[in-house]
Amino acid sequence: MDAQKAAGIVNILQNLTLNRKSETSPMLILMADLLIDGAMVITVDPKRRIISDGAVVVENQRIIAVGKSHEIKQKYSADTRIHAKQKILIPGLIDCHVHLAQALIRGTADDVDLIPWLRDYVWVLQGNFTPEDGKVSAELCIAEMLKSGTTSFLESMIHKRYGMDGIAQVVENTGIRGCLSKLFMDWTGYADEESIMYEGMIEDPDECISETISMHSKWEGAADGRVFIWWGARTPGAVSPELYRRVANIARKRHMGITMHLGEVKEDVEYTKTQFNQLPAEFAHDVGMMGKNVVLVHGVWISPKEFPIYVETGTHMCHCPASNAKLASGIALIPEMLKAGINVCLGCDGGPSNNAYDMFREMFLAAVIHKARTLDPLTMPAETVLEMATINGAKALGLEREIGSIEVGKKADLVLVDTHQLNIAPTYNPVSNIIYAANGFNVSTTIVNGQILVHEGKLLTLDEDQVIEEARSRGEKLLDRAGVKIQSRWQRN
Secondary structure: OOHHHHHHHHHHHHOEEEEEEEOOEEEEEEEEEEEEEEEEEEOOOOOOOEEEEEEEEEEOOEEEEEEEHHHHHHHEEEEEEEEOOOEEEEEOEEEEEEOHHHHHHOOOOOOOOHHHHHHHHHHHHHOOOOHHHHHHHHHHHHHHHHHOOEEEEEEEEEOHHHOHHHHHHHHHHHOOEEEEEEEEOOOOOEOOEOOOOOHHHOOOHHHHHHHHHHHHHHHOOHHHHOEEEEEEEOOOOOOOHHHHHHHHHHHHHHOOOEEEEEOOOHHHHHHHHHHHOOOHHHHHHHOOOOOOOEEEEEOOOOOHHHHHHHHHHOOEEEEOHHHHHHOOOOOOOHHHHHHHOOOEEEOOEOOOOOOOOOHHHHHHHHHHHHHHHHOOOOOOOHHHHHHHHOHHHHHHOOOOOOOOOOOOOOEOOEEEEEOOOHHHOOOOOHHHHHHHHOOHHHEEEEEEOOEEEEEOOEEOOOOHHHHHHHHHHHHHHHHHHHOOOOOOOOOOO
């Protein structure tokens, strides 16, 4: 026997452990990378199984076994083992609308009307970003997402001044899964407001396209398949129909995703009706901004008349209840959209419009706000909302075969929620507790691609204190450079 073959046999034997139930009934224990046992497992699989005292086994980034702990432990052991008694295991949460750059300007535009919010604060601050600001803001945002159980996200609009290469590098280094959308534009308005965009936020359309294609060639599928490059459209009023169609054609040829705000405010409806004699979804369809590769965001002012366009084209809707409520945009007809057959996912939006990147907060609000609107406590049950934050989000990203549920063969994107805490105990119904009681601080462990990124509440891929201090320092310099003063309504000494 040659040395190479002998070494191979030794390696196999080292990865197998003999467990004898009796002298005559040996059973081989298979070694894996990770075993989680003792958890209440909410699978969100096709049968929507909830497994008490459940276990999950991970090998080579993927889930290879799901079942009862006592059955799994008879077959598997692992290099790393997490005993998850009094913890709920859920699929990693998927945030389908994120502004990474806005973490650095959290709280800078609170209690302000939308147009002044954009014109006088958000655009001015973002228009003074440097690439290093963009990188630090991405670190701050991603750190918060990971610690609160978000394992995948869709960033909506990255400006060239934020440094897209640096942001992609942060995604790679932190271990999260991210879809990064490079914005495109050729006009400087917002709905019926013309030429109001801050100079520092204006980009050349040809440069937008060339940079996006370059980033797609460089980063698509990088970091073990965790990085994706999308198109991030500015809203109608900032993009011509011709440019929309041009990008839609490129996206189709290169198999790229597109995301865009649509119908966020009443002015969006007035603009498309006045300029094109079309409702927002009719306009989006006409210019190619509808399809299975498209995630449209907010939809507050999308009417039931437009629902069939979403269904027929397979276009996805991202619901952002906190942002829509805080900016007084309104409440989207989400239960009605779901009933019509539209795939609806969830998003936190950004630092000035939500002030948090915690999907647990977003799930809670999505569950309760529609009960108040419809006066129906049966609408938007907890199970529906958890689907929106997991498997529906995976569908929106085109990744439902890879993530969004705890199933054999899927990527191991997993989150453990600690129920041995005051705000979530006791746990009679684990799905209800996840939606109505839990928050991001209850997350103990976050796993992406089988890699533990947060354990016992500690972030492992970033220095949390350093990220906070860098964000504080850069944030102060950014406000000074932009000339933006944050005033309190109460006297501050």
